[in-house]
Amino acid sequence: PYYGTRPREGEKPGLWLVGDEGVYIMSNGKLAEGSRALVVYAGQCHPRGDGDWWDYKRRHFGADDGIEFIEAERLIPLFGRNMSATHLNV
Template identity: 50%
Template structure:
């Protein structure tokens, strides 16, 4: 089991774009039924919007929110860390959690955590607050 940890401030742009986009691009496995985010492993591990038109950050590259330790621009061990967390094969997975993640951020989450096992992905829930 691995936990991918993302800074909520970085992920907010991803979920806001996908929720506001007029269209959603199909995932590798087929069409998506609701606004989704893409979990991708290629040049690091990151989340990106599947909304169209794309959210361009620079040149022709889409904006992405890297998992902690998995950003090739700032993490010297990004390659090994990425492989340790998600394995060696590149992949892209559409996750229908855009609205749920935005709600977590609006409720004060500083990090978004996605847990990976050999056969599942799970969005960790915020701990309930005591009043």
């Protein structure tokens, strides 16, 4: 079971681009009970490692918190093009 932006609405596999305390991506897949989601922070926007993360987040994501859903069907062709890629540019 996968979720779009709300449970039981638009259930599709994908990633969430999250602007909160930093900017990160995470899977939108349903987690097993008791497990925690893996998050991958944007370069220069990790609150524990980058001193100016707030300015970077505000400049590139906006001052408000939010979530953007990215469908897996849009990402899979990108992954197949370059197997040595190390970054996702959004």
